[in-house]
Amino acid sequence: MEISDQNSDIIYLGEDELPINDVCINDVSFHFECGGNDIPGTSQQQGNGTINVELLGEQFYDGGDEEDEEDDVIPWDHTPDVVLAKIASYLTQWDKSEMSLVCKNWNRVILAAPRLWRHRIIRLRGNFKDRSHVNYANILGRFLSRLHLSSGLRSLRHARKFQRTFTAIFAELYRQRVQLKELSLTELKFHVHFRGVPGGRARQGIIRSARRFLGRQAKLRYLDLNYGGMTCEEGTALLQAASEKSSRVLKALDIEELFRPGAPVHQSSEFAETLPRFVNLVQLTMNYSALSDELLTNLARESNGLLEFFHVRCIRGENLNHIVGTPAWRAFSGRMSKCQLEFSLIGVIRLNDIQRVLTPQMPLQILSVVGHNDDSFQPDRTLKYISRYLNNTVEKVVIDVTPCYKLYGRGFIDIIRDSPRLRHLEVRGRIRWHVIHDVFEFLDVNFVRRGVRPPLTTLRMLVTSTPIEPYEEEAFVIEEYRPVFSRFDLMYELVIEPMFFPLPLEFREPRRVHN
Incomplete structure (x- = not known):
C-alpha cells in the first residue's frame, strides 16, 4: 500500500493510525506490505512506540529518547581516505593543493595518493611564480607520468631565469628516476627567445638538461616537441637521446616546427638516420622541410610497418626547393600499407609549389589547402592536377x-x-x-x-x-x-x-x- 502525505504528522496504515512526532514529510512515498499487526521496517511491533524508516541511505528514528542532532553528524576527519582521494580527483591542481592544507589528515591522504598527481601542466615564464613548479617536482615529482611543459617568455631578459628553473625541474626528476609515459616540450621558440650570448648559454643548458633526462626514459610512449625553433643539430640531438631507451616503446611523435624556419633539415643525413630508430611508431607529424628521399627509404627499411597516421605540414616560408621522388613514396607505401598520409598546405597556394610538394x-x-590569396591561386587547375x-x-x-x-x-x-x-x-x-x-x-x-x-x-x-x-x-x-x-x-x-x-x-x- 503506497501512501503520500504532505505536511502531516500521521502516517495511515490501513485502518490504524500511528502518530509520529517531530517528522516532516514532504512529497515522500512510503511502501508497506504488512500482515497482521506487524510493521515491516520497524524494530518492534505496533504499539511499542518505535519506528525505523530507511530512506535513501538515511534513517529516521522516532520513539523513546530523542538524540542530539550533532551526534548524527559525521566529522570530516573520520571520512575514509578513499572518499577524500575521490573528491580531490575532481579538483584542479591549485584546488588540490589548497585542500591538502586544511588539516594534517587531508594533507596525508592527498599527498600520498599517486593518481592525483600523475599529470602536470607547467608554463614557465622566467619569474618568481615558477618556483611553485620546482617545489612540485621536489615533493610530488615521483608520481608523474605525463608532463606538459611550455614556454611563456615575453622578453629576452628572462631567458637565464627560465633556463635555471627548467634545469632545476628536470634535475629533480632525473634524481628521483621518474619514468614518464607522455612528455611535451612545446613553444620553446629558441630562434625568438634565446638569441645572443645570454640566450645561447641558456639554450645550451636547456638542451643539456633535456638530453640527459630523455636518455633515461624507457617507458616514453608520446613525445611532443612542437614549436622548438631549434637548429638541425639541437633537434637531432634530442631525438637521439630519446631513442636510446624508448626506440621500441614510442608510439606517437610530433616534431612539427621542431626546427627553425628555413633550416635545410632534408639535407641532414644524421636526421634521416635518427628518426627511423623509432621502429614501432604509430603516429608521426612533421614538416615538409625535414622530409627527404633518404628519410622515406630508411623508414621503409628499418621500421616494423606499424605506422598508421603520417601528417606532413607544409608552411609558407619554409624550404620548398626540394622534391621527394616517386620511387621513395612507392617504397614507403609498400612498407606502410596501413598508413594514412595527410598533407596540409598552409599558405602554399601557387600551382608550381603545389606540384613540387x-x-x-x-x-x-587527405589534402587541405588553406591560406590568403594574393591573386596567384588557380583553383580549377589545382583540382585538375x-x-x-x-x-x-x-x-x-x-x-x-x-x-x-x-x-x-x-x-x-x-x-x-x-x-x-x-x-x-x-x-x-x-x-x-x-x-x-x-x-x-x-x-x-x-x-x-x-x-x-x-x-x-x-x-x-x-x-x-x-x-x-x-x-x-x-x-x-x-x-x-x-x-x-x-x-x-x-x-x-x-x-x-x-x-x-x-x-x-x-x-x-x-x-x-x-x-
Missing part, C-alpha cells in the same frame, strides 16, 4: 583559400568523376550553377538511378558572391536534387556568402553560360 602517384589520402595524378588514393580534399577570384570549372567535375575513393570534398570559391548541375547529374545517373550509394558522402560548397552575381540558379539545383539524395543520408550543402575583399583591378565579370 605533391609528387605524382604518392599515396596521398589532383584528379589527374592523385585520384587513385585521395579520400578527402579541403580547399579554403580566400578571397578566391578565379572560378571553379571542369576541375570541380573531374575530381568527383575521376576519384573513386573520394568521400569528402569541401571547397570555398566561386562556382557557376551549370557546373554544380553537371556534378549532380553525374551522381544521379551513375549512382542514384542504379540504387547505389555514391562514394562522395560529404560535399560542402561555400560559394562567395559579389553584388553583381545572383545565385538563385545554384540554390534551385540543390533543391531539385535534395529529395533524390536524402534517402542515402548524404551531406550535401551549399552556403552562399558575400565576398568582403575587393576584386582585383584586372577582374572582368565572365559571360554567364546558360543551358
Whole structure:
C-alpha cells in the first residue's frame, strides 16, 4: 500500500493510525506490505512506540529518547581516505593543493595518493611564480607520468631565469628516476627567445638538461616537441637521446616546427638516420622541410610497418626547393600499407609549389589547402592536377583559400568523376550553377538511378558572391536534387556568402553560360 502525505504528522496504515512526532514529510512515498499487526521496517511491533524508516541511505528514528542532532553528524576527519582521494580527483591542481592544507589528515591522504598527481601542466615564464613548479617536482615529482611543459617568455631578459628553473625541474626528476609515459616540450621558440650570448648559454643548458633526462626514459610512449625553433643539430640531438631507451616503446611523435624556419633539415643525413630508430611508431607529424628521399627509404627499411597516421605540414616560408621522388613514396607505401598520409598546405597556394610538394602517384589520402590569396591561386587547375595524378588514393580534399577570384570549372567535375575513393570534398570559391548541375547529374545517373550509394558522402560548397552575381540558379539545383539524395543520408550543402575583399583591378565579370 503506497501512501503520500504532505505536511502531516500521521502516517495511515490501513485502518490504524500511528502518530509520529517531530517528522516532516514532504512529497515522500512510503511502501508497506504488512500482515497482521506487524510493521515491516520497524524494530518492534505496533504499539511499542518505535519506528525505523530507511530512506535513501538515511534513517529516521522516532520513539523513546530523542538524540542530539550533532551526534548524527559525521566529522570530516573520520571520512575514509578513499572518499577524500575521490573528491580531490575532481579538483584542479591549485584546488588540490589548497585542500591538502586544511588539516594534517587531508594533507596525508592527498599527498600520498599517486593518481592525483600523475599529470602536470607547467608554463614557465622566467619569474618568481615558477618556483611553485620546482617545489612540485621536489615533493610530488615521483608520481608523474605525463608532463606538459611550455614556454611563456615575453622578453629576452628572462631567458637565464627560465633556463635555471627548467634545469632545476628536470634535475629533480632525473634524481628521483621518474619514468614518464607522455612528455611535451612545446613553444620553446629558441630562434625568438634565446638569441645572443645570454640566450645561447641558456639554450645550451636547456638542451643539456633535456638530453640527459630523455636518455633515461624507457617507458616514453608520446613525445611532443612542437614549436622548438631549434637548429638541425639541437633537434637531432634530442631525438637521439630519446631513442636510446624508448626506440621500441614510442608510439606517437610530433616534431612539427621542431626546427627553425628555413633550416635545410632534408639535407641532414644524421636526421634521416635518427628518426627511423623509432621502429614501432604509430603516429608521426612533421614538416615538409625535414622530409627527404633518404628519410622515406630508411623508414621503409628499418621500421616494423606499424605506422598508421603520417601528417606532413607544409608552411609558407619554409624550404620548398626540394622534391621527394616517386620511387621513395612507392617504397614507403609498400612498407606502410596501413598508413594514412595527410598533407596540409598552409599558405602554399601557387600551382608550381603545389606540384613540387605533391609528387605524382604518392599515396596521398587527405589534402587541405588553406591560406590568403594574393591573386596567384588557380583553383580549377589545382583540382585538375589532383584528379589527374592523385585520384587513385585521395579520400578527402579541403580547399579554403580566400578571397578566391578565379572560378571553379571542369576541375570541380573531374575530381568527383575521376576519384573513386573520394568521400569528402569541401571547397570555398566561386562556382557557376551549370557546373554544380553537371556534378549532380553525374551522381544521379551513375549512382542514384542504379540504387547505389555514391562514394562522395560529404560535399560542402561555400560559394562567395559579389553584388553583381545572383545565385538563385545554384540554390534551385540543390533543391531539385535534395529529395533524390536524402534517402542515402548524404551531406550535401551549399552556403552562399558575400565576398568582403575587393576584386582585383584586372577582374572582368565572365559571360554567364546558360543551358
